[in-house]
Amino acid sequence: MQSRTPASRTGRPRSAAADTAILAATRQALVELGWSKLTLGDVATRAGVAKTTLYRRWAGKPELVCDAVAELFDELELPDLGSLAADIEGVVLQFAAILARPEAKSGLMAVVAESTRDDALRERIRASIVERQMRLVLEGRARAQRRGELPPEPDPQESARTVDLIFDMVAGAVVHRTLVSGKPADEEWVRGFTRVLLLGLASQPAEPGAQGAAPPGTPPRGDDTP
Structure with missing residues (x-):
């Protein structure tokens, strides 16, 4: 199956601040719009970047949402x-x-x-x-x-x-x-x-005060004290 990952490009390095803003805007859009109504154009507007900025970084909506999550x-x-x-x-x-x-x-x-x-x-x-x-x-x-x-x-x-x-x-x-x-x-x-x-x-829930029934390393609970 053909990869949807975009080919590498030369030019200016990616801006970490732009990436942070875009991923935060994507999560905000997921909360307000859900997956089906989310668009890259809406995310770009929320993040304050050009839509082309998103396409230089992500092949499409699934890749963008994956990274945001x-x-x-x-x-x-x-x-x-x-x-x-x-x-x-x-x-x-x-x-x-x-x-x-x-x-x-x-x-x-x-x-x-x-x-x-x-x-x-x-x-x-x-x-x-x-x-x-x-x-x-x-x-x-x-x-x-x-x-x-x-x-x-x-x-x-x-x-x-x-x-x-x-x-x-x-x-x-x-x-x-x-x-x-x-x-x-x-x-x-x-x-x-x-x-x-x-x-x-095969484990069974422990009765209060029973010995050897708790998971390894489990500290005794105060309410189990006889």
């Missing part, structure tokens, strides 16, 4: 809450909050749908969203290994496969919950998801 996910931070379970809960709640924003919701669903018939766009989503956010899994896994909550994995290939699997499980579950099912990824859901992620499907 990708910036939202750069806001994600992995908290250090003292345990692997608590860290996962913290970042998943952040992720769900971003997906609840109208610009993320409409933009992400639209570009994913467009990417089903555009290989170059699918690769752009992978590079600008998936690969950029893989850092969270790498950071969290390394921290948990330093704490002794997870065993080391010396084989680089096996380690890379594990990181991919963790990312797919977390991202897939939260996106399906919030954007496909339309249900809240609230604290109760996130706690249950984290328990299943860490202990597997």
